[in-house]
Amino acid sequence: xxxxxxxxxxxxxxxxxxxxxxxxxxxxxxxxxxxxxxxxxxxxxxxxxxxxxxxxxxxxxxxxxxxxxxxxxxxxxxxxxxxxxxxxxxxxxxxxxxxxxxxxxxxxxxxxxxxxx
Amino acid sequence: xxxxxxxxxxxxxxxxxxxxxxxxxxxxxxxxxxxxxxxxxxxxxxxxxxxxxxxxxxxxxxxxxxxxxxxxxxxxxxxxxxxxxxxxxxxxxxxxxxxxxxxxxxxxxxxxxx
Numbered sequence: 001x002x003x004x005x006x007x008x009x010x011x012x013x014x015x016x017x018x019x020x021x022x023x024x025x026x027x028x029x030x031x032x033x034x035x036x037x038x039x040x041x042x043x044x045x046x047x048x049x050x051x052x053x054x055x056x057x058x059x060x061x062x063x064x065x066x067x068x069x070x071x072x073x074x075x076x077x078x079x080x081x082x083x084x085x086x087x088x089x090x091x092x093x094x095x096x097x098x099x100x101x102x103x104x105x106x107x108x109x110x111x112x113x114x115x116x117x
Numbered sequence: 118x119x120x121x122x123x124x125x126x127x128x129x130x131x132x133x134x135x136x137x138x139x140x141x142x143x144x145x146x147x148x149x150x151x152x153x154x155x156x157x158x159x160x161x162x163x164x165x166x167x168x169x170x171x172x173x174x175x176x177x178x179x180x181x182x183x184x185x186x187x188x189x190x191x192x193x194x195x196x197x198x199x200x201x202x203x204x205x206x207x208x209x210x211x212x213x214x215x216x217x218x219x220x221x222x223x224x225x226x227x228x229x230x231x
Contacts, residue, residue, distance in 0.1 A: 031216055033219075035221075041223055042223040042224050043161075043207065043209075043221040048216070050217070092160075101216045102213055102214070102215065102216045103166065104216065105151075105163045106163070108153075110159055
């Protein structure tokens, strides 16, 4: 069974703090994704990575950065948290690369609910 | 660019009744189509997907969906729902060109009444 774990289920931070969200997958997947989920908006892609140190911006990258130093780990960084970044953050992984893996199933972590005060 | 429309934000049904959750998409290129389910306090998991071949796709937990290219739809159906089907359901599309271009719909919350 594929397992995707996220470092925290719930996180409360203050405006201006630097926030790290960690995601680890145990199936040697090439692709990893960070989404934010907001009511009525579904999931929106923040960043995508298809290999170590390789990344692509998604639909809403502003205010976020990512790091992928090891294949199994993909980190989302909020350089200076703001209240409009209060949301549910979901990490996912899939087997193939950006082209080969287009039809692959994504496996999701349980999510981190981030509140920025 | 692609877009996905889930017309119903909430669908209440009685237990053992049939249900259809609607999904329409817009795309200038060919796409793959997915339905994911999110149970309360969990991440998403795949219900089913259409890549090619038969337009009727069967998934887990008795769900099925039919790809209709002319109507650009991919509606999800189940003939008889159970309380355990209470969840939020997301339709998604990915163009053939890149896994990073996946677009999710806004979700449909299915609530089952006993």
